[in-house]
Amino acid sequence: xxxxxxxxxxxxxxxxxxxxxxxxxxxxxxxxxxxxxxxxxxxxxxxxxxxxxxxxxxxxxxxxxxxxxxxxxxxxxxxxxxxxxxxxxxxxxxxxxxxxxxxxxxxxxxxxxxxxxxxxxxxxxxxxxxxxxxxxxxxxxxxxxxxxxxxxxxxxxxxxxxxxxxxxxxxxxxxxxxxxxxxxx
Numbered sequence: 001x002x003x004x005x006x007x008x009x010x011x012x013x014x015x016x017x018x019x020x021x022x023x024x025x026x027x028x029x030x031x032x033x034x035x036x037x038x039x040x041x042x043x044x045x046x047x048x049x050x051x052x053x054x055x056x057x058x059x060x061x062x063x064x065x066x067x068x069x070x071x072x073x074x075x076x077x078x079x080x081x082x083x084x085x086x087x088x089x090x091x092x093x094x095x096x097x098x099x100x101x102x103x104x105x106x107x108x109x110x111x112x113x114x115x116x117x118x119x120x121x122x123x124x125x126x127x128x129x130x131x132x133x134x135x136x137x138x139x140x141x142x143x144x145x146x147x148x149x150x151x152x153x154x155x156x157x158x159x160x161x162x163x164x165x166x167x168x169x170x171x172x173x174x175x176x177x178x179x180x181x182x183x184x185x
Contacts, residue, residue, distance in 0.1 A: 058177070061170040061176060061177045062170070062177050062179060064168075064170045064177075065168040065169055065170045065175070065177045065178055065179040066168060066179040066181075067168065068139070068144050068145045068168025068169060068170075068179075069145055069166045069167055069168030069179050069180055069181045070166070070168070070181060071110070071139065071145060071168070072110075072139055072145030072146070072147040072166035072167075072168060072181075073147065073164055073166035073181045073183055075108070075110035075139070075147070076092075076137075076147045076149050076164045076166065076183075077164060077183060079091040079092070079108050080092055080149060080162060080164070091108055091135075092135045092149045092151065108137070110139055134148060134149070134150045134151075135148070135149045136148045136149070140172055144168065144169040144170075144171060144172040144175065145166055145167060145168045145169065146166070146167045146169075147164065147165070147166045147167075148164070148165045148166075149162065149163070149164050150162070150163045150164075150165075151163075161184070161185075162183075162184070162185055163182065163183070163184045164181075164182070164183040164184075165180065165181070165182050166180065166181045166182075166183075167179070167180045168180070168181075
């Protein structure tokens, strides 16, 4: 009779949604397990999205630096091809007049950067002589770029070879990204 009584009690408890003592705590264990799986998935998604944000920011800064280098190279190319600076002299020294450019600086306009000074490089740069000349300038307003224009006399071809190197930065103060362009003709 005792076994039948326990069966009746079990049936009544389960009818009301109650469980005997042996299966208590399973719901809590299942809830903790499900919560930990969901938290793990959420952390993985957060980690992935935060890395994507960093990557896209780096891509944007890289693009800014590249376009700054492009602006500097285009400005140097424009003034080299189209000629005279505001003083009436050639903008960049050629190998034959490099000695005169060591004493003077030229001013040009590049977009919103007005009165950009073109000068001979600081010490440690290539020396201007009868066969080589190097000038450089920096843009600071619309784009942050450092541009170097080198000219050398090619005795075999019998003409002057020009190399423009422009290095753009993502910011003028403390750049994180630098991109460069080189044009030779």
